[in-house]
Amino acid sequence: MILVVLLVLAVVVGIGYVVSYNRFIAQRNTVEESWRQVDVELQRRHDLIPNLVETVRASAHFEQTTLQQVIAARSQAMQARQTHASVHDQGQAEQQLSGALRGFFGIAESYPELKSNQNFLHLQKQLAETEDRIAAGRRFYNGNVRALNTRVESFPSSIVAGMAKITKADYFEVDDPNARATPSLSGAFGSLTGGPPAAPQLQQPTGGPQYGQQPGPQVHGQPPQQYGQPQPPQQYGQPHPGQGQPPQGPAGPGGWQ
Template sequence: MSAFLIVLVILVVLVGVVAGLFIGPYNALVRLRNTLQEAWRQVDVELNRRYDLIPNLVETVKGYATHEHNTLSDIVALRNQARQMDAGAVPTQERGAVESQLTGAVGNLIAVAEAYPELKADAGFRQLASQLSETEDRIANSRRYYNAVVGDYNTKVESFPSNVSATMFHFEKAAYFQVDDPTMRQTPAVDFGELGYGSGVQRPGAAQTPQIESGQFTNPVTPPQTTATPQPDPGQIKRREPGEGAGTSAS
């Protein structure tokens, strides 16, 4: 084999190694990053839809529930704070925390309407509540897809040999977008007073079990009476003398 062919083979091998370590993983990372950004845009569309619905909801509730001023102010503040964070191609953990609080606040506001019959009967409020519910469902679906893409992308960033290209070309790990209601993470409180069935402990507000007094029965059939066997009086028992018959009475 000539020296030219040897050099050519070496070059081909080097190109293959470079392609395996850099070009292929780099292209895969680029594809995943683009998919990640597209998935986030879908989440962002639904979040902005919620931002647009919240002011109308607040104004509607304000007309009926004047005592909920603090709740309405908190929702407006959270909505404005979240919208100010709507600037990047991918979300941040800080924005996820704010969106989580906003989700809980909107849910609480809709639940507050139960205390205001006129508000519940308002057609505009019912329509807004329905649209917000549908938007929350779309946010949840889009978020699940986005987080799945984040998992694939982060695995690629950390795995060899793609991690070499990720380090060289500054592919950073992406953050998951968590918008969970924090109340769902709380451990439910257990009232141990409800567990006193066998020990005679009665839960407050529960129906009282009627008590049956001695000698009273709900069954119309009279229970059988038990006749006690008479016991002899020790003072009436006379000691039998030796020699007396079994059936002979002592005088």
């Protein structure tokens, strides 16, 4: 009975080892395949750069120092790729090339003849599309690397990885300082520093009653009475304007006075 139990246990462990090992092999092949996709886009970028350099030389008196930096960075990236350097080393070389291209296009913005050159604009667009494909391939590759490395470090698959000598893969990281920089919002809200705009002032019409005041009964020879203002008391015994004077009529015979 004990031998049967041990035999069954050995069969279960063997089957588990084979399944785990085959899964490791499949994951490792997926990582290698995804890296080949990144490598194709890197090769495409390396092929576009010489055409871009020749176009700039032919159309404008461009800064030679910047061109030399781009050429040197491309040579280092191609050497790392052709010698099958580690993913980390290739990432460092591609990072230097990305920085050189960033400075190159930054200076090219100050040359109007380049901004109107159709060949230059076409190459610039192709490089931008290549950068997008490299970024997409890098995300896919790093996702497969994360899945493989997680199984290599997890138990009990770590035992199988140790016995089969399966190690963790390297991430392809291109450290872009501009992507990690904190965005600056200085000056973005400059229009709000002066406070909210003042409310429009209502202009009151001239020659009429003020807002909140109404014209009172007008007496001949006196200004119109305004509500809310004290009026002088009327003294009894004083004639009303026009009172105490005989009415004037037409002069002459038969006329009344």
